[in-house]
Amino acid sequence: MTTAAPSESPAQTISSPDEQYIQVKDFSFWYGSSQVIFDQTFDMPKQKVTAFIGPSGCGKSTLLRCFNRMNDLIDGIHHTGDVQVGGESIFDPMLEVISLRKRVGMVFQKYNPFPKSIYENIVYSLRVAGRSKKSELDEVVERSLRSSALWDEVKDRLQDSALGLSGGQMQRLCIARAIANQPEILLMDEPCSALDPVATGKIEELIHSLKRQFTIVIVTHNMQQAARVSDRTAFFYLGKLIEYDETQKIFMNPEKSQTEDYVSGRFG
Numbered sequence: 001m002t003t004a005a006p007s008e009s010p011a012q013t014i015s016s017p018d019e020q021y022i023q024v025k026d027f028s029f030w031y032g033s034s035q036v037i038f039d040q041t042f043d044m045p046k047q048k049v050t051a052f053i054g055p056s057g058c059g060k061s062t063l064l065r066c067f068n069r070m071n072d073l074i075d076g077i078h079h080t081g082d083v084q085v086g087g088e089s090i091f092d093p094m095l096e097v098i099s100l101r102k103r104v105g106m107v108f109q110k111y112n113p114f115p116k117s118i119y120e121n122i123v124y125s126l127r128v129a130g131r132s133k134k135s136e137l138d139e140v141v142e143r144s145l146r147s148s149a150l151w152d153e154v155k156d157r158l159q160d161s162a163l164g165l166s167g168g169q170m171q172r173l174c175i176a177r178a179i180a181n182q183p184e185i186l187l188m189d190e191p192c193s194a195l196d197p198v199a200t201g202k203i204e205e206l207i208h209s210l211k212r213q214f215t216i217v218i219v220t221h222n223m224q225q226a227a228r229v230s231d232r233t234a235f236f237y238l239g240k241l242i243e244y245d246e247t248q249k250i251f252m253n254p255e256k257s258q259t260e261d262y263v264s265g266r267f268g
């Protein structure tokens with residue numbers, strides 16, 4: 001639980017022509033009486049990859065889960081400030097959370113395919129939404145699997161159980177499932193932490209190609225991964241945004257000594 005926090009968390013703006021797509025504004029968040037996010041303000045650009053880094057417990061996953069209001073399921077939470085996606089507040093009382101989650105897909109640390117066929121994993125949310133036209137579902141399956149670089153490996157066994165895939169394939173299937181509804185944003189919470197280096201490399205390549213279509217935010221503990229896959233990096237400590245900048249700047253020439261200590265492995 002967070003007991004202390006650094007003294008300042010200034011608004012972090014980066015001058016660039018990119019369209020700022022996710023905007024975090026004076027945002028604070030509490031679990032019950034425990035404040036875990038402190039007055040954060042920063043913007044994430046469209047069709048770029050933003051990495052969240054920082055020591056365990058600094059609030060990376062909590063902030064990520066705010067973006068599709070996953071934390072709503074937890075009793076006793078509250079927030080102040082705002083988060084906007086494409087200019088709209090995600091906390092607008094008129095907004096339906098289901099429609100937000102269609103716009104903001106998520107992939108978790110531990111791949112979690114349903115105990116169903118590869119095909120049914122991908123079309124699951126479409127079936128729940130009442131879409132059952134075979135030609136449409138077939139098209140979504142092929143498009144999603146191609147986008148997640150899995151089509152060639154599974155196209156001849158779409159009716160086989162997803163649980164028979166390798167770990168890396170299961171994670172790519174979860175990415176295919178997350179993008180089946182063509183969200184605008186893809187949130188990835190340590191997507192490679194359960195994978196070996198080869199499977200991790202494939203997901204990293206995939207992230208590079210996916211950003212042509214999606215705005216991606218990734219939480220990672222792996223500094224090399226953040227440096228490899230992201231355009232922007234946000235470094236958090238004890239619930240505060242310490243530094244946010246182009247990834248190259250954060251890793252090569254950070255402004256703050258705390259950032260430098262963390263990215264160089266001197267603490268954390």
Ligand SMILES: Nc1ncnc2c1ncn2[C@@H]1O[C@H](COP(=O)(O)OP(=O)(O)OP(=O)(O)O)[C@@H](O)[C@H]1O
Binds near residue numbers: 058060063
């Ligand atoms: N459901 C919850 N109820 C109460 N406190 C929580 C809950 N989830 C997280 N926390 C607390 O919120 C703080 C931030 O946790 P969070 O998981 O967001 O950090 P993190 O930076 O993602 O950590 P890690 O890198 O270890 O995953 C921690 O103090 C954690 O104990």
